[in-house]
Amino acid sequence: MNAAVSDSEGSSVFGTGGRDDARKFARLPDPFPMYRGGQLHQGVVAYETWGKLNEARDNAILLFTGLSPSAHAASSPEDATQGWWEGMVGPGLAIDSERYFVICVNSLGSCFGSTGAASINPATGAAYRLSFPELSVEDIARAGYETLRSLKIERANTLIGPSLGGMSVLAFAAQFPRAARRLISISGSAAASPFAIALRSIQREAILRDPDWRAGAYTDAQPPATGMRIARKLGMMTYRSAHEWRERFARLPATPTDPPEVGPFAPEFAIQSYLEVHARKFVRAFDPNCYLYISRAMDRFDLAAHGGSHTEVLKRSAIEHALVIGVESDMLFAIDEQERLAKAFEQAGAVTTFAPLDCIEGHDSFLIDIKRFGNEMRSFLDKT
């Protein structure tokens, strides 16, 4: 069911995975202490890079991802397939690989090469599943930090993260003062809102109550597909916006899917076909236990847990320049959260730019409106 999981457990773990695989792997310190207790042995982080590290070793951009992407942010000679941020990362692009050494990490706890619940526990020889220690956004950040260490980079030029990545860059800044000079948060959050917690807890419930979940011991042949489908459809619903969908789908009729959906209450509208296509892809692509772990980590994240107000935490981080981008149509990481984060950076003494965008594509706008997000980032990277 999940090629990425077997990749991370295969013989190619510390090299690239063959054709169309640009991944490299950083070994984590052994043991790797987890934020909420427990530790990992023989942990790894999968990452990809674009560009070259300069001699001063001060041009590294560390890029964290949203909940579900891999480290493959963009195509490269090693992997020509489209990346999740194609058009944003590369030579001459907004995140310019001719100037910067760009490192994108697959989040710790995910299933695209980094160690997570679907990985083999070296102590048992079997997949961790629910024996994987509790995951926090802080662990994802620390794994990114260790990736930099493994490359002998003392200080990141810039941290960039959208969505969950926006939480990860804050968790990085909070835990590793002076380990980054600049920070770009895109549609992120300093603390999960109750609305976002509600959504994610319903997504998890759909998986947890799917009989095929089997307390995490599902088989590859019979994963909790219903739960994953519902989780993904809900994700799509809250990642976009009602406005965009009205323009795009209106009340157009459903298009046939293969295999077709039949039976009572079968789909009738195009928006349902769209959700169905995305749900089917997701069931094939993502590991359910990894999803549960990362989803809960997002709910739990609160920058204030690092001592004092958000401003105090950010002051200690010594981030010098911050760019906070948010989208007015984002229902999940609301624009007022972005504004409060920008204010906290400003009060912490960082030279801060707040960029509220009126894109209509909701939370996912950063994946779609490459031009506007690119311009904001390019301008920030050039001027600061």
Added chain:
Amino acid sequence: MNAAVSDSEGSSVFGTGGRDDARKFARLPDPFPMYRGGQLHQGVVAYETWGKLNEARDNAILLFTGLSPSAHAASSPEDATQGWWEGMVGPGLAIDSERYFVICVNSLGSCFGSTGAASINPATGAAYRLSFPELSVEDIARAGYETLRSLKIERANTLIGPSLGGMSVLAFAAQFPRAARRLISISGSAAASPFAIALRSIQREAILRDPDWRAGAYTDAQPPATGMRIARKLGMMTYRSAHEWRERFARLPATPTDPPEVGPFAPEFAIQSYLEVHARKFVRAFDPNCYLYISRAMDRFDLAAHGGSHTEVLKRSAIEHALVIGVESDMLFAIDEQERLAKAFEQAGAVTTFAPLDCIEGHDSFLIDIKRFGNEMRSFLDKT
């Protein structure tokens, strides 16, 4: 599992149900033709009334409900329990039972006394379940119209409906020209938006894919509780607003539920406890098949199906005065839908008031901010 269902099938169908039951029942014409084909035999509509019909028989207000309420809009001497619009309907209140004869109908297809999928099919002696004919908002409207006929009321003074009820009043106006003088639409819609269709189709999928649904043949002892829970939690999420929840729940910890929720990924935040309480109530209260039928009917509703533009349809309805109320924080029945509906009424020649309210409680504001909604309605009813 569902007291209301057995009530509607019991000996008291044509009377009130005993203590704390103010329902009356209107017999539908037999056969009752359904909008999309098929017909009902021995169909009934459960309704409650407040106030008295005047001699001219021109003071009747016909009130349609949202998806899940019964006809019990408010307490009365016959049923002292709180109604779903308590404080709005009654002597001296906004919908004033000293001036108006107020009739609230349980939607056809629902499970609180009106004929629906959970009712006994007189042809077989067993519950209809999926043999119930396809339900449309137009059928709900027609059942309300027939309720008026049974009371010998030629023309309603005012139609009022929130949410699904807002669709029902439009379907009434479209089908029965000149059968109502005034109309109040509250957070309704002239045509389901793709965002609302997405939400409802995911809610239905949760039920349809629950193994306990059993193609509609679930038992009272083992209903598709997981599907119904998820459907309700999603409903709660989209009926309220992120803003309200941030003020109300922030990141407060979960409160214990009885029985408690334990196991991996157990709830940690107050917002999850809140959703849980509502989900448990809903599983006990509402019939799953009825839910599926009504939910799909909402997706399918499009005023334009009645021939021509919304304006042309409304012109033929001969509604003289219209009040359209919407809420800016409503993500499900968006404020721009309300505005377009108000414009269509205006262009159709109705004297129209559009009242966009900035309540923070989202779609459900009409249930909470009784004062503001009451003032708008009272003012409209007094002046027109």
